[in-house]
Amino acid sequence: MDLRLREDYVAFRAEVAGFLEAHRDKAPTQADRGIKNDKRLAWQRLLIEHGLAARTIPKRYGGYGAAPDILKSRIIGEEFARSGLPKGIANQGVSMLVPTLLELGTEAQKEAYIKPTLEGRMIWCQGYSEPGAGSDLASLTTKAHIEGDDYVINGQKIWTSTAKQADMIFCLVRTEAEAKKHHGISYLIFSMDTPGIEVRPLVDMTEAANFNEVFFTDVRVPRYQIVGKPGEGWQVANATLTHERGMLGDPNAAKTRLLAIAELMQTETVGGARLIDNPVFRDRLVALQARVYAMQANGLRVMTSRIKGEGAGMAGLIVKLQGCELNHELARLALDAMGELGLLYGEDTPYLRDFGQWQARYMYDLGLIIGGGTAQIQKNIIAERGLGLPREPRPAAA
Amino acid sequence: MDFSLSEDQRMLQASIQGFLDTAAPLEAVRKAAGGDVSVPVAISGGLLELGVGQAVIPEAYGGLGLGLLEAALVQEALGSVVAPARFLGGVMAAVGIGAAGDEALKAEWLGKLASGDVAFGVAVTERVGAREGAGVTVRDGKLSGRSLFALDTAAATHVLVCDRGGGLHIAEAGAVRRTPLRTIDRTRDFAELEFDGAPAVALSDGDGGVAADRMLAAGRVLLAADTLGAAQTMLDKAVNYAKERKQFNRVIGSFQSVKHMCAEMAAELEPARALVWHAAHALDEDMDEAALLVCLAKAHLAEVGTFIAKTATEVHGGMGFTDLLGLHYWFKRIGANRQLLGGPEQIRAEAAALQGWQ
Structure with a gap:
């Protein structure tokens, strides 16, 4: 146990903080709207140039080319949080597609797609889930058959975020109809401008269309747009899922939320009395604080395992389940503390607290409990991989 | 790092x-x-x-x-x-x-x-919260009053006593009247101690309880650790039982309802382990947040422990309720750890006060 930072890391932290302070005027603000806003793209290029984004991606593909260093990545994340400046782009293209192409893409694919993706000029969406293939993703039925030099795709995807803005899609399709469930899938990448693609927004409980449905009707994609071999898309996708799980969230995010709620409870009054003076609310706050601190300590433990190149075991397996549930409960406490004021939503009024963020989070975080592997699937993983309990017996084939 | x-x-x-x-x-x-x-x-x-x-x-x-x-x-x-x-x-x-x-x-x-020439018990629970009007006062170097739930005094030669002002005193066990208190947790010894002008060595004058609180913090982090160990064993036993016990021609651990009970226990316990380490390490290094971390660890392990004690017993079905398996010793020890040196509600109130949340 040694929670101090080595001197060179302390120096690195100062360097990052200094850079961010010196370039504050270059950073995009709330006013710089739009996914490809000029100021946003210029900021991203500046960050890459100085190793604060795309840090470990090789230089020849448009990255900074540094050796992986988990602690430095974490320091960068912490300094962005401290400065309040927007961090480098971490969309699905950067965090999922780029690592996959680096591992399994052809040289032509790497050269064509990685640099514009890193620079924010090329936006990707993920075509995995289908109406009939959620937790059981491998049962997906969107089909692609070969005609000449093309795959011809028919079917439907769902839960596709940023599909409206996306230039490209990475997509799982069934190419070998006779093969067993996990062996007949291929991983295709293609332009969202391809004829035959229709995107319909899917409005969710937050009243926003965070997701879309994507329909494919005879969509023709050149055969060379496959990543990995035909029928091996499941393995390719699992490589990306590993990358998704490998992303380290901001370790201080939950702590920041907790302090914001404490602040809210110190200012919010009911019947003239501050919420923090109500012993029941105070008790709930501290009970959640204990869980936040436990998850933070768990995060330090997982990070130590990664630095040492060891598996994190159970400490790693529980992060998604516990982290998402905890965030949701934090939002719930904030809502309860606000009482009726916590019902206000979607319109700016003098009664709205914290810009309505808790109302939005309470709903959006429920989506995160379900998305990316539901809580129930997470529990299966913990029980089967972590505790060695047997899998559910498969029903006799119908 | x-x-x-x-x-x-x-x-x-x-x-x-x-x-x-x-x-x-x-x-x-x-x-x-x-x-x-x-x-x-x-x-x-x-x-x-x-x-x-x-x-x-x-x-x-x-x-x-x-x-x-x-x-x-x-x-x-x-x-x-x-x-x-x-x-x-x-x-x-x-x-x-x-x-x-x-x-x-x-x-x-x-x-x-x-x-090993001496063995100490401790009489400090009144520092956390006096029940039944208990408490010890000191006058002319002599102790008077009662302390409840004194710990580890059965074979002790001496008792470290915390008086009402937070001062610490060493008293000879022989100079104190001891009445054992039988609790749910039969793996530990608890007693009521009565002091009737018992001679004692005062450890410090008017320290305002700083040393007593340091001692309490150590006790609390150890109780959290004890619960961590006991809860891990209960989880392990539940998982092993679920892998062996068959009903409906299947081991019960293959049913999602049972599997998810086990997963929930593991998901609660693993971060709690890191919290206990962090709190103990913070005390060792005198970190700013040490006192807070100890409170959070003690209160949190009380909650996680209680959840696991109940859930692991349920996974064992009727057998978990019997004396045959002895699982109840763990159940009860976790229950005792929860209340000793402050239950979770009281400790969370202390944690709030430490942060000015009052």
Whole structure:
């Protein structure tokens, strides 16, 4: 146990903080709207140039080319949080597609797609889930058959975020109809401008269309747009899922939320009395604080395992389940503390607290409990991989 | 930056676990629970021989100079087998004397503790919250009053007593009237102590309870560690049972309802382990947040422990309710740890006060 930072890391932290302070005027603000806003793209290029984004991606593909260093990545994340400046782009293209192409893409694919993706000029969406293939993703039925030099795709995807803005899609399709469930899938990448693609927004409980449905009707994609071999898309996708799980969230995010709620409870009054003076609310706050601190300590433990190149075991397996549930409960406490004021939503009024963020989070975080592997699937993983309990017996084939 | 146990710490865990496997099997726990005091005496003697009993005493006084993190690892191991050992009281006494005694007193008493010449119990629960009007006052160097739920006093030669003002005193066990208190947790000894002008050595004058609170913090982090160990064993036992027990022609661990109960226990317990390490380490390093972390660890482990004690028992079905399996010793130990030195609600109120949230 040694929670101090080595001197060179302390120096690195100062360097990052200094850079961010010196370039504050270059950073995009709330006013710089739009996914490809000029100021946003210029900021991203500046960050890459100085190793604060795309840090470990090789230089020849448009990255900074540094050796992986988990602690430095974490320091960068912490300094962005401290400065309040927007961090480098971490969309699905950067965090999922780029690592996959680096591992399994052809040289032509790497050269064509990685640099514009890193620079924010090329936006990707993920075509995995289908109406009939959620937790059981491998049962997906969107089909692609070969005609000449093309795959011809028919079917439907769902839960596709940023599909409206996306230039490209990475997509799982069934190419070998006779093969067993996990062996007949291929991983295709293609332009969202391809004829035959229709995107319909899917409005969710937050009243926003965070997701879309994507329909494919005879969509023709050149055969060379496959990543990995035909029928091996499941393995390719699992490589990306590993990358998704490998992303380290901001370790201080939950702590920041907790302090914001404490602040809210110190200012919010009911019947003239501050919420923090109500012993029941105070008790709930501290009970959640204990869980936040436990998850933070768990995060330090997982990070130590990664630095040492060891598996994190159970400490790693529980992060998604516990982290998402905890965030949701934090939002719930904030809502309860606000009482009726916590019902206000979607319109700016003098009664709205914290810009309505808790109302939005309470709903959006429920989506995160379900998305990316539901809580129930997470529990299966913990029980089967972590505790060695047997899998559910498969029903006799119908 | 390294949030993990060192090689030495893992060796300590292994050696203590090895010792306990032979010294504290369930039969020994049953004997001790039935009132056989030879068991706790033997286990505590074994801990002293291993050098573990006096681990937190500085080397200058004959101890190993280890930290509370190491002590917490030992306590976790003790909790994992619900060992009837007098470890907690000794560590708390060593921390209290180390924090409050002047040089001469430390040399004398820590030296005797390290050599095993004396064994300490502690009478401090009134510092946390007096029940039934209990409390000890001091006048002309003599103690008067009562202390409830004094810990590890059955075979103690001395008792470290916290008075109403937070001052610490060493009293000879023979000068105190002791009435055992039978609790749900038969693996530990609790007693009511009555002081009727008992002579005592005062450790410090008017320290305002700083040393007493340091001792309490050590006790609390150890109780959290004890629950961690006990809860891990209950989880392990539940998982093993779920892998063997068959109903409807399947092992019950293949049913999602049972599987998810086990997953929920693991998901709650694993971060709690990191929190206990962090709190103990923070005390050792005198970090700013140490007092807060200890409160959070004690309160959180009380909640997680209670959840696991109930859930693991349920996974065992009717067998979990019987004396045959002995699972109830763990259930009850976790229950005792929850209330001792402050229940979770009270400790969370303290944590709020530490942060000015009041």
